[in-house]
Amino acid sequence: MLDKVTDINDLQKRARRRVPRMFYDYADSGSWSEGTYRDNTDAFSRIKLRQRVAVDIDNRSVRTQMIGQDVSMPVALAPVGMTGMQHPDGEIAAARAAEKFGVPFTLSTMSVCSIETVAQATTKPFWFQLYVMRDREFAEALINRAKAAKCSALVLTLDLQILAQRHKDIKNGLSAPPKPTLANILNLAFKPQWCFGMLGTTNRSFGNVVGHAKGVSDMSSLSEWTHEQFDPTLNWESIAWIKKRWDGPLILKGINDVEDARIAADIGADAIIVSNHGGRQLDGAAASIDMLAPIVDAVGDRIEVHFDSGIRSGQDIFKAIALGAKSTYIGRAFIYGLGAAGEAGVTKALDILHKELDLTMALCGETDIANVGHHNLLNPPSTARKTLQAKSATKRKTPAKPKATAARPTSRKQTSAKSRAS
Ligand SMILES: Cc1cc2nc3c(=O)[nH]c(=O)nc-3n(C[C@H](O)[C@H](O)[C@H](O)COP(=O)(O)O)c2cc1C
Numbered sequence: 001m002l003d004k005v006t007d008i009n010d011l012q013k014r015a016r017r018r019v020p021r022m023f024y025d026y027a028d029s030g031s032w033s034e035g036t037y038r039d040n041t042d043a044f045s046r047i048k049l050r051q052r053v054a055v056d057i058d059n060r061s062v063r064t065q066m067i068g069q070d071v072s073m074p075v076a077l078a079p080v081g082m083t084g085m086q087h088p089d090g091e092i093a094a095a096r097a098a099e100k101f102g103v104p105f106t107l108s109t110m111s112v113c114s115i116e117t118v119a120q121a122t123t124k125p126f127w128f129q130l131y132v133m134r135d136r137e138f139a140e141a142l143i144n145r146a147k148a149a150k151c152s153a154l155v156l157t158l159d160l161q162i163l164a165q166r167h168k169d170i171k172n173g174l175s176a177p178p179k180p181t182l183a184n185i186l187n188l189a190f191k192p193q194w195c196f197g198m199l200g201t202t203n204r205s206f207g208n209v210v211g212h213a214k215g216v217s218d219m220s221s222l223s224e225w226t227h228e229q230f231d232p233t234l235n236w237e238s239i240a241w242i243k244k245r246w247d248g249p250l251i252l253k254g255i256n257d258v259e260d261a262r263i264a265a266d267i268g269a270d271a272i273i274v275s276n277h278g279g280r281q282l283d284g285a286a287a288s289i290d291m292l293a294p295i296v297d298a299v300g301d302r303i304e305v306h307f308d309s310g311i312r313s314g315q316d317i318f319k320a321i322a323l324g325a326k327s328t329y330i331g332r333a334f335i336y337g338l339g340a341a342g343e344a345g346v347t348k349a350l351d352i353l354h355k356e357l358d359l360t361m362a363l364c365g366e367t368d369i370a371n372v373g374h375h376n377l378l379n380p381p382s383t384a385r386k387t388l389q390a391k392s393a394t395k396r397k398t399p400a401k402p403k404a405t406a407a408r409p410t411s412r413k414q415t416s417a418k419s420r421a422s
């Protein structure tokens, strides 16, 4: 059934056919004009790679580590709210696919299946993403539930203290529970597989927050509820408060500015995710891939720098790694796979990305993802150019032994959580 699917685009087309419009649109949208949403992908296509030839590329590896944990490629599944609305039991399907592929799965606070349900359905630890509510006891309860479920990292999202406006969600009447408007009911008639799947599961509402957060029973609209519940006062002191309560690896998500990256490194987080929330929050913000190199330059020697926003191919992953990210996350790329074909669709998305990443690496003349760096880019960022010039100046002074392979500057190595801990 997925034989003819060759790229993430194909999965997206199939998801559009299978998933009810309000949930498909919820995923495939950005805030306001969607300018940043479009920029995220456009910026990737402006980055050009250096094609290298006559290098022995027979044995290759894209294996690496994220916060000291082994991963089969530099990819994790990003936290996605309402994943279980793209496909029945969607969080379980995605977590299982990730587990089998050897990449981390991050469960959103706003997931349909609860922390406990996902823990029961999987065998390896997953990561938990936290949204901090005004009710701090509730935030603490979520942290404790994540600990009890043996989650192996906490991803704290910082770029959604307040929800931006997404026009499509308003037009589609996206509320919780969804509004049974005539248009929505008619649309469901064209999505029979989704409907039958939903009838077969009890996971149909927000598993982590129902019954806990005040006011959740009358969630009239997702945005109203979010404004009511999410803590707009969240600041760096609150982050220290959370760090104290969570004793495992802490990843700060939603950093898109050098100054914020420096503060994140100062407070001793294990990693940051350079991200603009996939263009769903501050419309007008820079494409995250354009912020990656300056941020790595500022803090890459102190903290692991991860990346998301705009990845739709293995080539995009390669570019993010070349710009200095230790690893990446995918949001829509796996969500489209999930909407198209459940667990098999997520596996297909991961397969596609793995193949594209490996092939791109090979055609750039690299055999190990650990060696990928600025030297693989045709136009390295200016900060990198200075570093490269400095390096080649030093090289000229001390002639190295001639090598069979072309000499190239080493990539910027980031501190791993493990090496800092030891
Ligand atoms: C439908 C959808 C829901 C999301 N929900 C969350 C969420 O609950 N928590 C969070 O931290 N990020 C959330 N994100 C942002 C993703 O974690 C990630 O930053 C973004 O999808 C990356 O961009 P990409 O989709 O272009 O890969 C969501 C993204 C999408 C598309």
Ligand SMILES: O=C(O)C(=O)c1ccccc1
Pocket: 081, 082, 110, 160, 163, 222, 226, 277, 280
């Ligand atoms: O839609 C999102 O991007 C998101 O993170 C979110 C925020 C509030 C409720 C559900 C999901």
